[in-house]
Amino acid sequence: MIPLYSPGTSALHRAPAGAKLVALVAVGLAVSIWRDSAWVAAGAWAMVLCGYMLAFRRWRGAAALLSRLWALKWLALLIAVPQLIFVPAPEAVITSARILAVVMLAGLFTLTTRVTAVMELVLLGFRPVERLGFGRLGLTAERVALAMSLTMTAIPTVFGFYGDIREARRARGAKQGPGAVVSTTTALLVMTLKHAEETAEALVARGVR
Template sequence: MIQLYSPGTSAVHRLGAGVKLLILATAALALSLVPPSAWSIAGALAAVISLYALARLPLRVLVGEIWRLRWLVLVLGGALLVFVGPVAAWISTGRVIAIVLLASLLTLTTRMGELIEVLRGLLAPARRFGIDPESVTMTIALTITMIPVVAGFAAQVREAQRARGARSGLRGVVPLMVRTLRHADEVGDALAARGAV
């Protein structure tokens, strides 16, 4: 769902990382706390899509981001449709999609180094409570960068299953976990070799 930096010179790319984080946090808070309507959610989604256009990202990028959310839409939307009805299902699912697409836009238009610097600055006051800002920011950065890596592993596992004529299912979880844990070990070894842990 969340992609890494895509170079560009648009107004969205040039906007500071701190401002973009503030916009994301404000939008997520507003979408979560303000009682929405079906029309306001449609407006929020239209606004997020227009931000992708403002960032001058290719249409395939937006389509790819939406495609990655298909299972979330099917599972969450389907469950809500059954239990609370179509309007509430649209509002709740649309809210989640808007926030995730906005978070993806943040990582697509902001270098990881800039995000880390902003997060480190925000977490600096926590040092007086015994929290190490560098460790927390590194953990967040690793988490963000691992999401597309694990998604890539999942795609490779699916392709391997299709090549063997096997159906996708729970059997694909084991090789995905093995690849993910192996990659985590390699990252841990690299960090240890550099004295980062």
């Protein structure tokens, strides 16, 4: 399961959400502009390593880093394999490394930033857009912030469903193979849709449409 906020008292936890988001965007722009630079990709990964160590201190930082990497193993394969097929190996490695570095830094942002702080940041940033007339169309800052919050909380929820399904299959002694992929995907889809329906009903009950 990929968690969201992890409580802590580090400098990264105390840093303003806006400053961390600006830094994340800056790194994303850097690896996009200098996409063929191994040095830029290495620098991004150095930031990943330093960031996790700073946020969680020593062995906890290493554990958080390894846990996040393990959780993203299938995403890493999904990114790397097509690259290795269609482009030279050095370019594939650099491209995969820079994309995963940004994903890891985004994960660090969510681990060290409360969802409420992100919502406040979205509210602050979207207010000027709302004043341009989008509010009359129903696109208010509050709704955008709510959508962002639901998206952020949905990610670990879906990963939690996946973990539950795997544990249930393991407990039953189910075999691995193509059939297992289909059954797991189907169960995950059903659980996700059920959760989405329950969330929608809860929002309607609170007058959110």
